[in-house]
Amino acid sequence: MIKGDQLYEGKAKKVFTTDDPELLIVSYKDDATAFNGLKHGTIAGKGVINNKMSNSLMRYLEARGVPTHFVEELNDRETLVKKVEIVPLEVIIRNISAGSFAKNYGVEEGRVFASPTIEFSYKNDDLGDPLINEYHALALELATPEELETIRKYAFMVNDELKKFWSSCGVTLVDFKLEFGRLADGSIVLADEISPDTCRLWDSETGKKLDKDRFRRDLGGVEDAYQEVMQRLEENL
Numbered sequence: 001m002i003k004g005d006q007l008y009e010g011k012a013k014k015v016f017t018t019d020d021p022e023l024l025i026v027s028y029k030d031d032a033t034a035f036n037g038l039k040h041g042t043i044a045g046k047g048v049i050n051n052k053m054s055n056s057l058m059r060y061l062e063a064r065g066v067p068t069h070f071v072e073e074l075n076d077r078e079t080l081v082k083k084v085e086i087v088p089l090e091v092i093i094r095n096i097s098a099g100s101f102a103k104n105y106g107v108e109e110g111r112v113f114a115s116p117t118i119e120f121s122y123k124n125d126d127l128g129d130p131l132i133n134e135y136h137a138l139a140l141e142l143a144t145p146e147e148l149e150t151i152r153k154y155a156f157m158v159n160d161e162l163k164k165f166w167s168s169c170g171v172t173l174v175d176f177k178l179e180f181g182r183l184a185d186g187s188i189v190l191a192d193e194i195s196p197d198t199c200r201l202w203d204s205e206t207g208k209k210l211d212k213d214r215f216r217r218d219l220g221g222v223e224d225a226y227q228e229v230m231q232r233l234e235e236n237l
């Protein structure tokens with residue numbers, strides 16, 4: 001596989017073309033941002049952890065019926081993925097109140113929901129990724145009704161599988177953000193990443209935060225938390 005030009009540089013990853021028009025290389029950086037890019041920093045070793053964790057979880061999900069963009073891990077930071085057209089929605093599933101949910105609805109963090117919630121944000125940095133509902137997504141033609149149905153189905157499948165998996169690691173899956181893409185044939189697959197940048201992961205015993213909230217909220221021990229949660233994953237996969 002020949003690595004070609006850089007197509008795109010995001011906040012946490014770079015994307016390169018390859019000699020196959022249907023495949024891309026994703027390269028994970030140690031850069032971290034929060035609050036729509038207002039806060040910048042570096043989390044040493046994050047790129048390696050997020051690459052490996054995301055790939056492990058995508059393989060796990062593929063084996064359980066969720067199609068993903070994952071093709072092959074190339075090295076510590078780089079992965080070969082199927083080229084997709086990203087559906088410009090951030091799909092957020094929550095099992096326990098935290099973050100913007102706790103803030104927006106005036107509830108304490110840590111309230112366990114009777115059933116999980118799903119919400120969508122319009123992926124648009126200039127607008128600060130505003131929350132939208134499915135009617136808005138259809139009005140803006142971000143996805144078709146069939147695509148939204150498929151996305152919702154896969155998002156809840158991911159939640160069911162990852163809740164079980166993280167629980168076996170002594171980690172509680174509080175909430176997470178997914179992105180989906182369209183392959184050349186129009187089918188929907190899970191894309192982007194699944195990592196401590198995009199999930200809230202709490203130690204099931206102590207409640208200790210093992211995710212990017214340590215960076216967002218200046219809690220310290222950011223690198224250690226990423227390493228700890230990666231180690232738990234490797235011990236239980």
Ligand code: TMP
Pocket residue numbers: 092098099100101175176177197198199200
């Ligand atoms: P929130 O509570 O801030 O809305 O975040 C919900 C989940 O989505 C949490 O697991 C962190 C993740 N997330 C991202 O992956 N990217 C983002 O830009 C934001 C705001 C949240």
Ligand code: ASP
Pocket residue numbers: 011033034035036037038197212216
């Ligand atoms: N990644 C997002 C940003 O930069 C926010 C976040 O994860 O909190 O701004």
